[in-house]
Amino acid sequence: MMAEQHDFDGIKYREEQKSPGVFRLLFYGLAAWGVVFMGYYLFSGWSSEAEFAEKKKAKEEMLVKAPALTAPHAEGKKEDYVATGKALYAERCAACHGPEAKGGIGPDLTAGSYKFGRDMAAVTSSISDGRPGGMPEFKSQLSHEQIEALVQYVLSLK
Numbered sequence: 001m002m003a004e005q006h007d008f009d010g011i012k013y014r015e016e017q018k019s020p021g022v023f024r025l026l027f028y029g030l031a032a033w034g035v036v037f038m039g040y041y042l043f044s045g046w047s048s049e050a051e052f053a054e055k056k057k058a059k060e061e062m063l064v065k066a067p068a069l070t071a072p073h074a075e076g077k078k079e080d081y082v083a084t085g086k087a088l089y090a091e092r093c094a095a096c097h098g099p100e101a102k103g104g105i106g107p108d109l110t111a112g113s114y115k116f117g118r119d120m121a122a123v124t125s126s127i128s129d130g131r132p133g134g135m136p137e138f139k140s141q142l143s144h145e146q147i148e149a150l151v152q153y154v155l156s157l158k
Helices: 021-042 047-063 077-097 120-129 144-156
Strands: none
Touching: 047 120, 077 144, 120 144
């Protein structure tokens, strides 16, 4: 045969008829895994964006349905929350939103509407999770009751 006569730097060329069995097994295993991967992730409608949106929606629903946030406050308790919220506002928020909440670095909180909504769930989300463009998140720094007090105070502003 012609192929057996080739000599490359003292190494004789020998044409193999089959690749080693281990390589074939790995190749076919990888091909099967690729087909399963494509079938599951690409053709099943899975999307990281959809998963993120689903988790975000569940979190927003949890905030809306949280008993401490939706339960009516006893008389006097709302006023206590507003007073506590006012003190927390002066300590944590006045630097950006101004001492009178008329705005500064942050937006005017006495406005009739907010960019992300002026309801309890939206304001709670803004305070606890922050917003893009400079609003920091406070869920790791404030307790649930402190956040609720801030929400009550902000919603009482006009």
